[in-house]
Amino acid sequence: MGQIISISSQKGGVGKTTTAVNLGTSLAIFNKSVLLVDLDPQGSIGISFHLEDYHIKFGLYEVMVKNMPLTGTIINSGLDNLDLIPTNIRSEDQEIEMYSKALKLDLLKTIINPVKKIYDYIIIDCPPNLGSMTLNGLVAADSVIIPVVSEYYALKALGKFLNTLKSISKKYNRQLKIGGILVTMFDRRIKKQKEIVEYLRMTFKNLVFETVIPRNSKVAEAPSVGKPVILHAIHSEGAIKYLKLAEEIMSKKNENKL
Template identity: 40%
Template sequence: MAKILTITNQKGGVGKTTTCVNLAASLAATKKRVLMIDMDPQGNATMGSGIDKHTLELSVYDVLTEGCSAADAVIEKSPAGYDLIGANGDLTAAEVELLQLSRREFRLKMALKPVEDQYDYILIDNPPSLNLLTVNALSASGGVIIPMQCEYYALEGISALVGTINKINARLNPDLKIEGILRTMFDPRMSLTKDVSEHLVEYFGDKVYRTVIPRNVRLAEAPSHGLPALLYDKNSRGAVAYLALAGELSRRIKQQNKELQEA
């Protein structure tokens, strides 16, 4: 059964979509079966995967509103190397429509049940806000990866996000937990970066990934070519960092599964 992970942060511009696209590509490159789901109406993860959001025949909007099954909406082996359920502006309407539907917080979870066994990982990209789309993603997931910059405002924002995750855990999804904290746009030359990084490790301990994602021009350029950094410039520091993250994530989950079996 797939490990379902939501990549989210209520603060914008921290590298959520960059992380989702590049982690999905890196996991796929290591022969994992990966499905990425774009839950952001902006459709940036869709475009960054090499798929034109304007030409989607079926999207996550159709899945959430029961216009089609998840299997029908999957684009197999996108140019980025993984399967994709894309998104575009239609998804904005889904929020209003979901309010009228029963079990509206669990629409994505129910839709994914029939396809879970086909993948090792399902990664979900989210908008930078807490809305019904994000709640659906969190309700469907077993873990949350939180990308964040090592700056003061990001540190403030993460406490609010942790509170949100705890509420979802208590009310909607008892399996939900923080899978890991990912430090993005990392610049070790800045003293603030080091200070915030130390605070994160002090508070979250081994939840903080050892891998850090550096500021990297190739990471910024790759989306305009509709490619993850691994396919745009595999030797770039950004591409190498996300490959390292994929390895670290896989090792952690393997260890978690081993501990569960032994318990």
Template identity: 45%
Template sequence: MGKIIAIANQKGGVGKTTTAINLGSSLAFAEAKVLLVDMDPQGNASSGIGFETKGEYASVYDVLIGNADIEEAIVPSKVDNLDLLPSHINLTAAEVELVTALSRETRLKKHLEKIKDKYKVILIDCPPSLGLLTVNALTAADSVLIPLQCEYYAMEGLGQLLNTIRLIRESLNEDLALEGILLTMYDPRNNLSKEVMTQIEEFFSESMFRTIVPRNVRLSEAPSFGMSIIEYDIKSKGAASYIDLAKEILPRL
């Protein structure tokens, strides 16, 4: 049965989408059947894996509001073993439209339950907020992976995220686990990057992934070609780091 991992941090630009795409592709490369769920109205995970987000198609929005079956909305990606539940810009409206809806926090969970058995792992790319979309992701998830950028304010807002996780455990999803903290955009030549890493390691010790994702320009180039790093440059340091992360996570699936 597929393990559902939400990739969340309300802080913008910390590497959530890069991790969702490239961890997903690395796991798929290792022949695990993967579903990538794009819960961000920006649709970066969808476009980054090569899905055309213009035009009409059934998206996670239609699934959440009950306009489409989840099976209808899921599409295969170019990567073997990797399927996508695409986002659409109108997902912004879901945040508002669902406010008064019944079981608004458990909608994604209910739909994912129908198809969970088809996958080894389901990765949910969350938007940079702690609103209803992220709450849906955390309610559906077995665990949460938190990317932290190696920069001065990395830990800022983390208290709020951990508090949200605690509240979700108390009310909607008591078994929600912390999959791990992932350091991203690490630059070994930068003393600040090293300092921040040491600080975060002191704070989180056991919850850290051994893998640290370096700052790597190939990782930032790949999405503009609609490719994961595995397709774009498998020999890059960025690819190696996400393959390592996949190796850490595979035994836990």
């Protein structure tokens, strides 16, 4: 049975999509079969793989709103064992329709269930809010990975987000585990950032992944060439760390009950 991992945080710009894309690619490189699901109406997963709108005939919109079977929307990424379900929202009306269908919080869970046994990992990229799409992502998930940047205000938000996850788990998904807190865009030259990571480890202990993702120019430029950093610059520090993260996840060191 495949594991469903949601990448979630209430904040935008913390590396959710980057992590979904590069963790998914890394797991695929380690020979796992992976499905990446884009829950964010912004459609960044498609962009990260160089998919233009005309490549995406059907996507999550048709599945959630028009009841199309999920299998009809799966696109191969170009890498053998990495498949995608892109988001293909083309107007605000469609976005509203999708959000309102998602008020049925277990809709995505039901939709994904038939393909759960086909893949080793299903990775869900959530939007940067706690709206109905994100809640669908959390209800469908076995575990959640929370990317954080090492800044003071992020610490405050993290404590609150963990409490929110606890109550979501209590109400809607008792099986939900913390896959881990992932420090992203870390700059080791900045002393304050080091202190914040130390504080995170002291406070949240083994909830924090050993692997820390550095701020890295190759990671930042990869979406503009339509490739995950692992395929764009395999020897870059960013690519190496995402491969390490995949190893850490495959070894399951980090799963913790909420």
